[in-house]
Amino acid sequence: MADDRAVRGQPLTAQVVAVGDELLLGSIVNGNAALLGRELTAMGLRVTRAVAVGDDIAAIRDAVADAAGAADVVVVTGGLGPTSDDVTRDALAALLGTSLRRDPRTLERLAQWYADRGRPLVETAKRQADVPDGATQLENMRGTAPGLRVELGLTRIFALPGVPHELGEMLHRQVLPELSTGGVILLRVLHTAVAGEAAVAARLGPVEDALPAGVQLGYLASPGQVQVRLLCSAADPGAAESILRRVAERIRALLGSVFVGVDDDDLGQVVHRVLRERAETVAVAESLTGGLVGAELTSRPGASDHFRGGVLAYATDVKAGSLDVDPALLAAEGAVHPEVAAQMARGVARRLGSTYGVATTGVAGPDPQDGRAVGEVHLAVSGPAGTVVSSPKLTGDRHQIRRLAVVHAVDVLRRVLLDLPGYDDGELL
């Protein structure tokens, strides 16, 4: 069935089964399901369901059986480790109706791995060498537990570790290469900044009403950043690419200055790239964001080419002492003020010798400060052409306001770098 579909150019379907009590208890978000969704989609598969189940043999067996009944490919992640609650091996044996045998070569490799680290190979850890009859092992280059590959009817089942970097490595090297298909699904992501989902969607009504066949449009909102996502199914990459290019151009024109970039070019990447291309530098002066703007601007390799450093001026006197903000201004207006932000930006650029200075001040909450309401935020960017200040009213809890302030601050920098106008409030609703 699987191969026939590929020949006919229909996408293979895939389902994900993530194993672990912590997923159901909510102690951890299911990042592995997202990783698998991205990778399988990029490979041209259509992911139709992702299930999380606990560390329970029957629950895992049933979930894998359901998934195998509905999809061409099932990827199971988690439950292969050394501890007693790792029971994915047992569940696969139960599914196949076979028993587990202990693979002597794997056992030898495990003994060596633990010996190299001066640790005993305890009995429960030896279970990592167990293989259900009818399954084959997938080598784990980054950890101790091998993966497993099983065929059930026409469905291929891959059981991979739950440790993300082990999962990613095994997926790329041993799973994806055998899943290439005839048709393609291309995903194009258009990034926006500082506009709300409704505002973006309202502008794109004309596009939504006239989407070409095979194209789906969706929105994904995170604080301050809405992605417009286009998914295109077509017979070949060239056809998909040409359809997507046309739609994306239209969207770009409708979005105006809140449009940031395509695919990898999100807000942070655009700023990173432009600074790099121009060999210009930036420094930050942060109050309410406490280091988050610096963390964002240094998150990409090569940041040291353009990020000089910064001053976290959390206490008010640090704004005067380390950034030369006018003490009289601080005394008269408090720390949450547009002119304070402007002086912070200029102060850090002067002190650290950077082309641009980016500053944040405001009230993250939960309580008001200096008589200013929670969500009052002032962001400034100084540069060769002067200083730009933006003073949005942000909403949400402390965490959200800090995150939004970072997006707004980096977006002011983007607008200054690209010589774009500031937004007006109508763009942001």
Add this chain to the structure above:
Amino acid sequence: MADDRAVRGQPLTAQVVAVGDELLLGSIVNGNAALLGRELTAMGLRVTRAVAVGDDIAAIRDAVADAAGAADVVVVTGGLGPTSDDVTRDALAALLGTSLRRDPRTLERLAQWYADRGRPLVETAKRQADVPDGATQLENMRGTAPGLRVELGLTRIFALPGVPHELGEMLHRQVLPELSTGGVILLRVLHTAVAGEAAVAARLGPVEDALPAGVQLGYLASPGQVQVRLLCSAADPGAAESILRRVAERIRALLGSVFVGVDDDDLGQVVHRVLRERAETVAVAESLTGGLVGAELTSRPGASDHFRGGVLAYATDVKAGSLDVDPALLAAEGAVHPEVAAQMARGVARRLGSTYGVATTGVAGPDPQDGRAVGEVHLAVSGPAGTVVSSPKLTGDRHQIRRLAVVHAVDVLRRVLLDLPGYDDGELL
């Protein structure tokens, strides 16, 4: 069935159905499933499965039907919004075999909401007022789309918005209050820092071998921080509490100084609390972490009581100019050196007038720097009793190394604050 179970003290079971193409495409992690897992577990329910499906009427209908067949309570999240891909309402109508009617009062409320914001109520947005026959509406205090409540056989189904803060509010006010049960499940989380999962598990072997009835033990590892999770089912909170207290005490003794705290007392919270209690202050001097240590230390309300600020000394000359690191040392050894970290910590504490200085320097990668390998990291904490330097070798990609460096740096501060010894390498394997 549901009520009988509660009377007999058996936990109600719950399943989660999260709706949205973006979950399957992997553009977003399923944070709502984690939120629901935590909240439902805390309420005494046992979450047995979490499913993600796309924006597709049949897929949602089937997933909700499966969940309703297997659990007492089903919480659906997502697909209730104003855009055309929001089809959870239609799926519930299909499940009930009924049709949708448009609720006039909701329509009026929507018209008002959009009018207040100067925006038109477009046709697709009116669908938020649609209710399947047989369902009741749940008021949304924070957004436009009401939730829905449906009974199918003995199972209660709640459909809630996918916007996290709307979901949380409706869950607390309208769902959880009707789900109280007879028996209880208590979760206790024991936080550790800088030890690996295997090292923690190896120490806890004796506890795992002799767990009291009704207690489950699991591990949850994130970079540099392993949680030991105890789940206890008992007839009443007092019994569960007393069992958990005994097991937790034992674990604490076995873990030694890598033990950090219980439940809310994770690494960041412990440091926050201790600084606050003592009215002492801290400042940071960050190189490879680029602001992440500051962001962590300011993430909690009240941080301004003890966080003075900091210097992001990313460029090497900033370490000399803004932190008084000896230029001869930088010239001889480069920026990645234990003594540079020590001088950075002392420099920032002196300049900003804080009790403690916390410094990070090292190589986050992907490329080596100044002849130092990726993962070489030096962390220093200066304080009234002198300066402590820790130089772990960290592994992972750029993002992981930066995250691990933050955990290690904050943990050195914890050890200094609590007068604990540094760890030896044997604790960390």
